[in-house]
Amino acid sequence: MIIKILTTGGTIDKIYFDRKNEFQVGAPLIGEVLNEANVTLDYEVIQLLRKDSLDMTDADRHLIYETILSDPGRHFVVTHGTDTMLVTATVLKKIFDKVIVLTGAMQPAKFRQTDAVFNIAAAITAVQLLSPGVYIAMNGRIFDPSKTRKNIEQNRFEPIE
Amino acid sequence: MIIKILTTGGTIDKIYFDRKNEFQVGAPLIGEVLNEANVTLDYEVIQLLRKDSLDMTDADRHLIYETILSDPGRHFVVTHGTDTMLVTATVLKKIFDKVIVLTGAMQPAKFRQTDAVFNIAAAITAVQLLSPGVYIAMNGRIFDPSKTRKNIEQNRFEPIE
Amino acid sequence: MIIKILTTGGTIDKIYFDRKNEFQVGAPLIGEVLNEANVTLDYEVIQLLRKDSLDMTDADRHLIYETILSDPGRHFVVTHGTDTMLVTATVLKKIFDKVIVLTGAMQPAKFRQTDAVFNIAAAITAVQLLSPGVYIAMNGRIFDPSKTRKNIEQNRFEPIE
Amino acid sequence: MIIKILTTGGTIDKIYFDRKNEFQVGAPLIGEVLNEANVTLDYEVIQLLRKDSLDMTDADRHLIYETILSDPGRHFVVTHGTDTMLVTATVLKKIFDKVIVLTGAMQPAKFRQTDAVFNIAAAITAVQLLSPGVYIAMNGRIFDPSKTRKNIEQNRFEPIE
Numbered sequence: 001m002i003i004k005i006l007t008t009g010g011t012i013d014k015i016y017f018d019r020k021n022e023f024q025v026g027a028p029l030i031g032e033v034l035n036e037a038n039v040t041l042d043y044e045v046i047q048l049l050r051k052d053s054l055d056m057t058d059a060d061r062h063l064i065y066e067t068i069l070s071d072p073g074r075h076f077v078v079t080h081g082t083d084t085m086l087v088t089a090t091v092l093k094k095i096f097d098k099v100i101v102l103t104g105a106m107q108p109a110k111f112r113q114t115d116a117v118f119n120i121a122a123a124i125t126a127v128q129l130l131s132p133g134v135y136i137a138m139n140g141r142i143f144d145p146s147k148t149r150k151n152i153e154q155n156r157f158e159p160i161e
Numbered sequence: 162m163i164i165k166i167l168t169t170g171g172t173i174d175k176i177y178f179d180r181k182n183e184f185q186v187g188a189p190l191i192g193e194v195l196n197e198a199n200v201t202l203d204y205e206v207i208q209l210l211r212k213d214s215l216d217m218t219d220a221d222r223h224l225i226y227e228t229i230l231s232d233p234g235r236h237f238v239v240t241h242g243t244d245t246m247l248v249t250a251t252v253l254k255k256i257f258d259k260v261i262v263l264t265g266a267m268q269p270a271k272f273r274q275t276d277a278v279f280n281i282a283a284a285i286t287a288v289q290l291l292s293p294g295v296y297i298a299m300n301g302r303i304f305d306p307s308k309t310r311k312n313i314e315q316n317r318f319e320p321i322e
Numbered sequence: 323m324i325i326k327i328l329t330t331g332g333t334i335d336k337i338y339f340d341r342k343n344e345f346q347v348g349a350p351l352i353g354e355v356l357n358e359a360n361v362t363l364d365y366e367v368i369q370l371l372r373k374d375s376l377d378m379t380d381a382d383r384h385l386i387y388e389t390i391l392s393d394p395g396r397h398f399v400v401t402h403g404t405d406t407m408l409v410t411a412t413v414l415k416k417i418f419d420k421v422i423v424l425t426g427a428m429q430p431a432k433f434r435q436t437d438a439v440f441n442i443a444a445a446i447t448a449v450q451l452l453s454p455g456v457y458i459a460m461n462g463r464i465f466d467p468s469k470t471r472k473n474i475e476q477n478r479f480e481p482i483e
Numbered sequence: 484m485i486i487k488i489l490t491t492g493g494t495i496d497k498i499y500f501d502r503k504n505e506f507q508v509g510a511p512l513i514g515e516v517l518n519e520a521n522v523t524l525d526y527e528v529i530q531l532l533r534k535d536s537l538d539m540t541d542a543d544r545h546l547i548y549e550t551i552l553s554d555p556g557r558h559f560v561v562t563h564g565t566d567t568m569l570v571t572a573t574v575l576k577k578i579f580d581k582v583i584v585l586t587g588a589m590q591p592a593k594f595r596q597t598d599a600v601f602n603i604a605a606a607i608t609a610v611q612l613l614s615p616g617v618y619i620a621m622n623g624r625i626f627d628p629s630k631t632r633k634n635i636e637q638n639r640f641e642p643i644e
Contacts (some may be wrong), residue, residue, distance in 0.1 A: 184506045437519065
């Protein structure tokens with residue numbers, strides 16, 4: 001099994017550019033996370049976009065969709081900003097024969113305290129064990145995107161009752 | 162679903178006691194890891210042992226076995242030293258109706274660079290998705306303990322071919 | 323000796339607010355840094371401002387000046403954004419009988435990789451050893467602000483030749 | 484000014500060897516610490532010993548002494564285990580025309596929470612500002628070794644009243 005990892009940006013990859021005095025989405029950090037954990041899986045990181053998910057367009061989502069659809073692989077992890085992760089998940093729902101797990105982070109991977117490593121590990125594990133479909137790995141749980149919302153107040157994903 | 166987390170010690174919980182000038186297995190750190198990741202699962206941490214796994218006795222393994230067997234729960238994560246993780250897994254194999262995932266770390270959770278967070282996340286995710294049985298979550302993969310070995314040279318778990 | 327620590331904001335205290343999808347200057351982190359280092363000095367942290375130094379006004383600088391001038395203490399560390407640290411240092415130059423060391427960071431203290439801890443330690447050490455005057459502690463060195471510039475390209479402070 | 488950094492081992496450089504299931508003094512980490520802080524000083528790291536300071540012999544201390552004495556440099560930082568740092572300082576007291584600052588750590592530099600970075604920064608700063616003599620930089624303070632003790636209970640250095 002080879003896992004294809006599509007990176008699209010989001011908080012998980014935010015770094016600080018002192019020269020510009022601002023935070024921006026940087027190069028994907030998931031490779032470093034997997035190295036540090038001594039992961040021995042076969043995987044490939046494909047840097048697709050570098051955007052805050054609030055800035056993502058329909059064209060961006062179509063690009064993610066087409067990339068997965070045309071790839072011969074069966075197992076996909078997509079790192080994504082949390083604000084519109086559910087929107088992208090809905091677009092990807094049309095793909096029925098691949099396992100697709102989206103994840104992201106509330107605190108950047110570069111931070112000393114972050115949920116990024118945990119979430120990446122959850123997504124990498126889930127994509128190996130689940131049957132085809134689209135899922136979200138956040139807050140230690142695996143969510144069905146059609147029954148999930150981001151609770152902005154509590155800053156977490158939760159099931160829609 | 163409630164996940165019962167049994168901690169037994171091992172490298173994952175090693176801390177440094179300067180007063181004694183030595184490293185020892187400290188209090189379990191998995192609660193901190195789950196908090197930092199904003200995990201919203203129901204879980205309970207049960208501190209069972211605080212041992213290097215090379216020091217584990219048959220009585221220790223029997224204690225782990227009995228604790229799981231007599232617990233009404235169905236989903237168990239066991240944090241454990243890596244050196245004899247496979248031995249303990251073999252003992253637990255007799256329990257056929259619960260999902261049991263063992264994990265540990267090659268570098269202590271207290272280190273700046275560690276596989277502990279990743280491995281804990283992998284175990285927590287796997288225990289929710291797998292059918293009853295005993296599994297090992299290490300190096301980004303889920304292993305069947307009866308077909309796995311620890312490669313001491315490479316410092317990793319790998320399938321027996 | 324008691325060291326008065328005035329915090330004014332800057333990159334050193336930047337944190338990420340996922341709810342607002344942005345980084346902002348948060349509460350001062352220097353207390354945490356000093357605790358982690360088991361510092362046994364007498365010190366007091368006075369949170370004066372919480373600003374990017376590019377947003378600092380003359381009134382802000384006057385507040386810093388007045389606070390130090392009217393304080394009975396003799397030793398002051400000021401945490402400050404790097405972009406206008408030299409401007410504030412020039413204002414403080416009028417105080418001739420106190421030791422004042424300004425410091426900041428190019429990467430936030432919350433980051434896993436940061437210059438914040440090093441710079442704070444340098445400032446805390448320098449303020450104990452220097453004679454009255456205004457100094458900048460950055461990049462491992464102690465600078466005279468009147469002979470220093472921030473090299474934006476190289477992202478560091480350096481002496482004016 | 485060039486700062487000569489002599490590393491002798493101690494807790495500051497302890498790393499974990501999973502293969503051997505033990506912690507040992509590893510290669511000196513001070514270079515990494517200085518890089519991360521973007522230090523622009525001229526410095527040279529000389530790896531002299533790799534020992535717990537409890538294992539240091541008179542010959543080891545003589546080696547440190549001779550190395551400093553015969554070196555043309557004037558500014559020396561010595562990283563050292565804390566248990567016998569004061570003993571080594573006493574030996575070095577015979578050198579009267581160089582600035583020598585000893586430092587170490589109660590928690591290894593590799594730990595997520597450590598006093599190592601702070602202490603290194605304090606020593607690097609102090610060596611630039613002090614007059615010739617032998618000093619200890621620990622707990623945010625600069626100590627005269629002849630009037631200092633390590634308080635084992637409190638795990639810190641403190642002045643002898």
